[in-house]
Amino acid sequence: xxxxxxxxxxxxxxxxxxxxxxxxxxxxxxxxxxxxxxxxxxxxxxxxxxxxxxxxxxxxxxxxxxxxxxxxxxxxxxxxxxxxxxxxxxxxxxxxxxxxxxxxxxxxxxxxxxxxxxxxxxxxxxxxxxxxxxxxxxxxxxxxxxxxxxxxxxxxxxxxxxxxxxxxxxxxxxxxxxxxxxxx
Amino acid sequence: xxxxxxxxxxxxxxxxxxxxxxxxxxxxxxxxxxxxxxxxxxxxxxxxxxxxxxxxxxxxxxxxxxxxxxxxxxxxxxxxxxxxxxxxxxxxxxxxxxxxxxxxxxxxxxxxxxxxxxxxxxxxxxxxxxxxxxxxxxxxxxxxxxxxxxxxxxxxxxxxxxxxxxxxxxxxxxxxxxxxxxxx
DNA sequence: TGTAGCATGTAAGCCGTTACATGATTGA
DNA sequence: TCAATCATGTAACGGCTTACATGCTACA
Numbered sequence: 001x002x003x004x005x006x007x008x009x010x011x012x013x014x015x016x017x018x019x020x021x022x023x024x025x026x027x028x029x030x031x032x033x034x035x036x037x038x039x040x041x042x043x044x045x046x047x048x049x050x051x052x053x054x055x056x057x058x059x060x061x062x063x064x065x066x067x068x069x070x071x072x073x074x075x076x077x078x079x080x081x082x083x084x085x086x087x088x089x090x091x092x093x094x095x096x097x098x099x100x101x102x103x104x105x106x107x108x109x110x111x112x113x114x115x116x117x118x119x120x121x122x123x124x125x126x127x128x129x130x131x132x133x134x135x136x137x138x139x140x141x142x143x144x145x146x147x148x149x150x151x152x153x154x155x156x157x158x159x160x161x162x163x164x165x166x167x168x169x170x171x172x173x174x175x176x177x178x179x180x181x182x183x184x
Numbered sequence: 185x186x187x188x189x190x191x192x193x194x195x196x197x198x199x200x201x202x203x204x205x206x207x208x209x210x211x212x213x214x215x216x217x218x219x220x221x222x223x224x225x226x227x228x229x230x231x232x233x234x235x236x237x238x239x240x241x242x243x244x245x246x247x248x249x250x251x252x253x254x255x256x257x258x259x260x261x262x263x264x265x266x267x268x269x270x271x272x273x274x275x276x277x278x279x280x281x282x283x284x285x286x287x288x289x290x291x292x293x294x295x296x297x298x299x300x301x302x303x304x305x306x307x308x309x310x311x312x313x314x315x316x317x318x319x320x321x322x323x324x325x326x327x328x329x330x331x332x333x334x335x336x337x338x339x340x341x342x343x344x345x346x347x348x349x350x351x352x353x354x355x356x357x358x359x360x361x362x363x364x365x366x367x368x
Numbered sequence: 369t370g371t372a373g374c375a376t377g378t379a380a381g382c383c384g385t386t387a388c389a390t391g392a393t394t395g396a
Numbered sequence: 397t398c399a400a401t402c403a404t405g406t407a408a409c410g411g412c413t414t415a416c417a418t419g420c421t422a423c424a
């Protein structure tokens with residue numbers, strides 16, 4: 001029942017459970033891949049399991065054992081009242097750091113004096129393609145949310161993400177143009 | 185002389201040394217705070233020192249001991265030819281992952297169904313202010329770079345960053361407006 | 369005289385990943 | 397019958413942070 005030692009990712013999983021009702025570790029990971037991935041990090045499968053263990057020991061989630069078909073039990077987890085309380089407390093009190101970005105493309109552009117122009121252009125082009133892929137994924141997710149008020153906030157975040165990807169694509173075009181101009 | 189075990193942050197520091205000439209660990213950290221921080225992560229002081237140790241043992245940087253004023257020697261590091269080679273190799277060959285964002289504001293917006301409207305608005309307002317601060321910092325850095333071709337790429341990254349902060353601020357305004365409208 | 373900045377490091381520990389281990393079910 | 401997907405976990409380790417330890421110099 002000790003707390004304060006739950007990580008942000010732990011709280012994020014708690015948050016997913018507040019939507020999801022009762023899910024297995026496996027399903028929780030899939031949900032994270034469709035949501036958290038876009039604005040946080042989708043934890044590895046193994047971390048989902050270990051985090052659920054921690055949350056369970058802290059009394060913040062509850063496991064229900066299903067008919068074990070195999071050597072290990074099949075568990076489904078749901079939020080406990082204490083878990084919901086902790087989540088609300090964390091949302092109300094934790095301090096919100098400025099976003100941290102690990103942007104490999106920007107890092108390599110910054111070190112452009114050591115990269116061949118061809119490689120640089122290829123990298124930026126590839127990033128543009130990846131952005132298109134992500135935009136498409138996110139558009140599909142946004143569509144799936146519809147205008148159901150239950151997903152109001154998820155929809156806002158998805159729209160924010162789409163905006164961001166669009167802007168990134170434009171910024172990359174600006175960089176490509178600047179690079180194609182001979183330097184003064 | 186073993187390599188392939190240098191982390192991305194290690195390579196980023198190698199990259200900073202390719203600009204900086206010869207610097208102390210302390211100066212390298214300061215440089216990282218003015219550059220890496222905006223698109224990667226500025227490593228903790230202690231990590232700068234341990235990373236320099238690793239790079240030294242790998243022959244990628246070279247330390248020159250200065251008159252030790254105190255119990256510990258004062259070291260200044262510079263890139264070796266092997267270090268420059270490794271940096272070029274890494275830039276040419278390493279695969280560039282899609283950027284990873286840990287966006288605490290978006291995470292909390294996503295969980296908006298558990299946050300009071302007041303707290304949410306306060307959080308978004310605060311983020312706007314932080315964005316203004318960052319924008320000002322970055323504007324100053326961009327100015328300092330001038331149009332010196334040596335800082336061509338740094339300038340491009342700084343401009344990209346400014347664009348990004350501006351867009352984030354606009355996106356937050358859109359969210360605030362959406363939240364202030366009564367839901368359908 | 370005390371505090372901020374310059375300066376270098378070690379130790380402990382958290383967060384998270386990859387690799388490994390195991391097995392059932394479903395469909396091509 | 398083979399591969400993919402569902403499903404649950406352990407072990408080892410990397411990367412990074414915070415806390416701690418130490419001491420000089422300049423300045424208010």
